[in-house]
Structure formats: structure tokens, C-alpha cells
Amino acid sequence: MTASSQTRVAPRSEIRILHVDDEPDFARMVAGNLEREDDRFTVEWTTDSEEVAEIVATEAVDCVLSDYAMPELTGLDVFDEVRTVDPELPFILFTDTGSETIASEAISAGVSDYVIKKRVKNQYELLATKITTHVERRRAEAVANRTQRQLRELAENTHDVLWIFSADWTELEYINSRYEEMFDQSVQTLYQDPAAFLRATHPDDVDDLEGAMKRVSEGNPQEIEYRIEGDTTRWVESHAEPIRDETGSVVRVAGFTHDITERKQRELELRSKNEQLERFASIVSHDLRNPLSVADGYLELAREEADSDHLETVARALDRMETLISELLVLAREGQEVTDTKPVSLDKLVLSSWNNIDQKNASLQAETNVRIQADEIRLGQVFENLFRNAIEHGGDDVTISVGLLEDESGFYVENDGDPIPDDKKDQIFETGFTTNEQGTGFGLAIIKRIVNAHGWRIGVTDSDLGGARFEITGTDLIVQTNAADRN
Incomplete structure (x- = not known):
């Protein structure tokens, strides 16, 4: 199918037929009978065989039904002209000429079907069946081709190597062109020798890679990191999955490999x-x-x-x-990056952090019935330092509140002490900055480092209670807890 003809394909619920015959009365009769056979059919007819190619080029036509013997052109001449416009369009010769020579010539030329006209009504049932079969086959092929093209475009526009091997790794069934850039080998080399990628692998990593290959062949999904040697050494990560048949046997292994050098x-x-x-x-x-x-x-x-x-x-x-x-x-x-996190009950952590400090006469109000993915010990230090900071700057009898932000993107810690001066808010997280002669200036700097190490953000504003309000955001993994989590 040409690119221009793809845009003219009629909807699947409708089948548009162009009937070519030099007898107008017969053409009208065929059109009526076919439309009665199948309500999806719409039949257009013409007695001018020379205009058929133009109709196909400008209108949505699913099938051409043509007589053979006509004054200007034969049915095969019409077929040749149609093929110049749409090489895949179903074309059926519907003729009263039962010549074996013509039938053989039609089949050799590539005509979709050859039907001899009869005087019985049931010939239209047969003709309708043939038209439907050829049109639906063409549509199915068009869908398959489009899907294959889309998959090919997807495979060729990814940064990963996509591949499929036989279960024993002795045959390469598919690989995209990204392989050549990543492994510094041609795709053709790998098709000829499916183990060629092992030669590009760092010698110290080959045994581990072969072990992973064996395990996936036995039915166990694998993820493995290894090095590729070329002009430069690259780190890659391969994910492999076993593909099983209906009996459960592994028949292929499929997966992808991506470059993790930067990581x-x-x-x-x-x-x-x-x-x-x-x-x-x-x-x-x-x-x-x-x-x-x-x-x-x-x-x-x-x-x-x-x-x-x-x-x-x-x-x-x-x-x-x-x-x-x-x-x-x-x-x-x-300042070290947080790499070991787990779901932490914020209720429990706030309370334990409060009990770890000298509270003096301060009081705590907390509504934090959530769990958060965090390093429990380091997040506890955040709360302890914020509580100490509130008591240090807000007084021994300060009231401290902890709660969730309205959009549930994080939490806040605020107090009813004195607010932070506007000209100091940009400096309070700097190492060594303090407004208290007895302070070290490290407490809030430590808080910011821990927050940043989690990938979160911290900001300060004025509290509705009159004091300072610290908001920690970016904690997207907050989820509601159930009653059992609070016990």
C-alpha cells in the first residue's frame, strides 16, 4: 500500500466497492444485489474503464470488481492501471468469459480472484464472501504492518539495546541497532556468532555474566551489571526474562541492556x-x-x-x-546521600525524638498519622534539632506543632515563639550562622543536609502561631497508615 492510499482506507464498518462493467443495467443490478447481501457494502459503479485509476486515486475504495471484455480496456488492463495507484488493493475479475487462458493470465498477473458470472442468485453470496475475505485480509495485513513499523520505530529510537535470544543463547532472534554503538560490534557479527558480545565484555565480568545467562535459561529472571570494553570502558546493566511456551518450557530469553556509566x-x-x-x-x-x-x-x-x-x-x-x-x-x-530507607511511622518518630531532648517546659502538639520513606535515624535528628532550635529561640515554655501540609507533599514543624527576622531567613541554614551567643550555628545546617540527602527541600516562613514555621516538601511517598500502625 502506498502512503497516499493509506489515508483513504474506509472505516472497518464499511466496505466500499467499485464495480466496472460496460453494461449499466447489469452494473446497477450487481450493486443492488451486493448491498442486500451485506449491509456494510457500498457499491459505486462505472461504465468508463479509463476513469477507474482516477477514482481509486481520489476516493476510498476497498475493492475493485471488474468485467473482463470491455470496449476500451480489458479487465487486466484496468488491473494494471489500478496497481500503479495502489499495488495491494483487492481486484476481482467478474466476467462471463470462462476461458482458461484468461483465468491463467489473470492469476499470473496477480489478480486477487476470478469469478465467472452466472444467472443464479446465490452467486452474489459467493461474490460477497470473496470480497469480504480479501478486504479483511488486506486490512489485517495493514494493521500488522503498521504495528510492526511502530515497534521497529520504537526499538530504533530507544537508548537501550533490545534483544531476543533462543533459550540456550545459540541463536539471536532479534536485536536493535543500538547494540553497535554500545558494544562496538556490528549487528551482523552478533547474528553470525551469538556469543560475540562476551568478547566485548570485561574479562573479570564474563563468568558472572555467563552465570546470569544460565540462570535465566533455567527460568529465573536476572538483572546484572557488567563492563564493556571498547575505546572506553562502559558500565551496562542487563535485564533478562525467560519466555515460556504453553507447557511452561523456556523457549527464548528476551530483555534489554542500558548504559549506566554515568550512574x-x-x-x-x-x-x-x-x-x-x-x-x-x-x-x-x-x-x-x-x-x-x-x-x-x-x-x-x-x-x-x-x-x-x-x-x-x-x-x-x-x-x-x-x-x-x-x-x-x-x-x-x-551530608552523605541517603541510600537505605524504609517506611517510617511519623507519629512514633516525632514522639521518640521529643523524648530524646531536654524539653524544659515546652509542649508538643502533633498530628502526623502517616508513614514516610526515610532513613529513620537521620530523620529523627531533623526533629530533635528542630525541637531544640524552637526551645533555644522561642523560650522554655514554647509550644511546638508538627503536622502535614495541606497538599500532603510533606510536613511542617512550627512554634509560637518569636518569628525569624526577614533579613535572616536566607542565612539561617548556613554553616556557623546563629543569633544565639551560646549556639554553634550547626543545628539548622545539619537539618538542611539531612533533608537534601533524602532528595527533599526545606524552607522557613512565619507561623500562624507567631513564631517560625519550617516546611519540608518533596516527600512524595507519604501514605496513610492504618490503625495497626499507630499501636
């Missing part, structure tokens, strides 16, 4: 960053705490020998240094 590079960079943070934390813990312990020990000796207000000042300074060191350790470690 692997990010993982390596993250691992390097985390190692640097751990080294920093170790230096802080060892190199600073050791001399601090020495100073604290000598302070105790000095207290035994003398009683002086100056020694109390030294003690407070050492306590503050210990606090600074502890919070520096937390700050270093909390």
Missing part, C-alpha cells in the same frame, strides 16, 4: 566524597578530642589545688568545644 561515575564520586567526610570526621574525633581530653584532665587537677572562677570559665569553654566537635562530626556525616 557508576556518580557512585564512585559519592563514595570518594563519603570517604573524605569519614576521614575528616576521624581527624575531628581523634586530633581534636585527644588534646581536649588532656585539657579537661588538667582542669580537674587544677580544681583540686585551687578554687577559682577562672577555672569555671575554662570548664564552660571546654564544654562548648566538645559541643562544637560533636556537631561537626554530625555535620560531616549527614
